[in-house]
Amino acid sequence: MKKKVTGGFSLSPPLKALKQKLEIQQSQVAIFEPNMVFIPLSQHIGAPAQPIVQPGDYVKQGQVIGESDAFVSAKVHASVSGKVLDITEWPNQNNETTQTIVIENDFTYDNDFLSTPFHWEETANDVIKQKIQQAGIAGKGGATFPTHVKFAIDETKKIDTLVLNGAECEPFLSSDALLMEQKAEQIIEGARIARKLLHDPVIIIGIEDDKPLAIAAMKKATAPYSFIQIEVLPTVYPTGGEKQLVEVLLDREVPLGKLTADIGVILMNVATSFAITEAVCWNKPLINRYTTVTGDVQHPQVIQSPIGTLAGELIDFAGGFQGAPSKVILGGPMMGRTVTTLRVPTTKGSNGVLVFNEDNDWLFTENPCIRCNKCVEACPMRLMPLSIDQYFRAGDYDKCDELLAEACISCGACTFVCPARRNLAATITDAKNKVIALKKEAMQHA
Secondary structure, three states: OOOOOOOEEEEOHHHHHHHHHOOOOOOOOEEOOOOEEEEEEOOOOOOEEEEEOOOOOOOOEEOOEEEEOOOEEOOOEEEOEEEEEEEEEOOOOOOOOOEEEEEEEEEOOOOOOOOOOOOOOHHHOHHHHHHHHHHEEEEOOOOOOOOHOOOOOOOOOOOOEEEEOOOOOOOOOOOOHHHHHHHHHHHHHHHHHHHOOOOOEEEEEEOOOOOHOOOOOOHHHHOOOEEEEEEOOOEEOOOOOOOHHHHHHHOOOOOOOHHHHHHHEEEEHHHHHHHHHHHHHOOOOOEEEEEEEEEEEOOOOEEEOOOOOOOHHHHHHHEOOOOEEEEEEOOOOOEEEEOOOOOOOOOOOOOOEEEEEEOOOOHHHOOOOOOOOOOHHHHOOOOOOOHHHHHHHHHHHHHHHOOOHHHHHOOHHHHHHHHOOOOOOHHHHHHHHHHHHHHHHHOOOO
């Protein structure tokens, strides 16, 4: 390692304690198979894919269901086999909607994957690049940049270093760590394939020091290869950032507006490297991924599931919410997005689902109500959470009663959608309990 990351921070003691509390002890990845998948046609940087199937069609697992003529795009594949039920607008992680293909899983996983591995060592680079492009691989570290574009480098640029990013610096996420523990040899094979395409640069793998099992597995897998070295990095956020990792490992600075390729470096996430092996050796496109489901769920764990699995189903598979849910984030706590519905599906870049309940939502400071009425829109009981909250805080319990605080079912939907981070569900539950208590008291003195 050449230098420390510029800026950044280590976890504060309270956050570190929370990270330790949420640490996942898991030797094997859990596997979830949903009844239906909801596969967005836009889940990568670049042009969105267009559907090439119709409702009613039967599709094999791994079959292309969406594609674009644009070079900076990525094909989209069926992650399960079964019947296409619909092509519709569906919620995405940006709290918008996007065109999505809904497939009913027939659980046969009928596919055309290879049964014996393809030998890439003596294959022309153009053939290997086509296999990567056909597989629809996009960066699995979260950036979702189409991987085949990374290998379309101007021949005048000399790439001297391929960096594999195993830092996974977002607190609470363990997907890449478990993948390195379990699939180290396949990750290294993907890196060797990439090295062939880049004309034999050295390979450096950066892994943060809070992943000892992953470091051990990767060191064992790299032992036969003198051109690969592993650098153990301090756990400092955001060491795993592309430019930060180059700075830390190589003491090189990426100029503003330039790419790492402009200074002779290509970066790939370890999960992307694994996807390259599956695509090149087995003709298996990017249709599954490891996702960390953690925070305030009953059984935090890393889950392997088909792309297009709903966040809510992953939370249910992890045992459901622990306490009243306050916030659900797709991704990590630093760069993830708070989603407003549990019907958001996973995509190629979904590395985590993070839940905070009302007790642990101290990462977000409560602000004054901005009267946006999102809580009203979200309430399944058609209550006015913002008004009940206001009157409860003012001690006007008669108004709380008039506004039917007793009807609250404490689902937490109001808190979940509140952009001002107000603990609406908690105060409304208190209002409900206060109204009930006052009515009982009145009856006793009647």
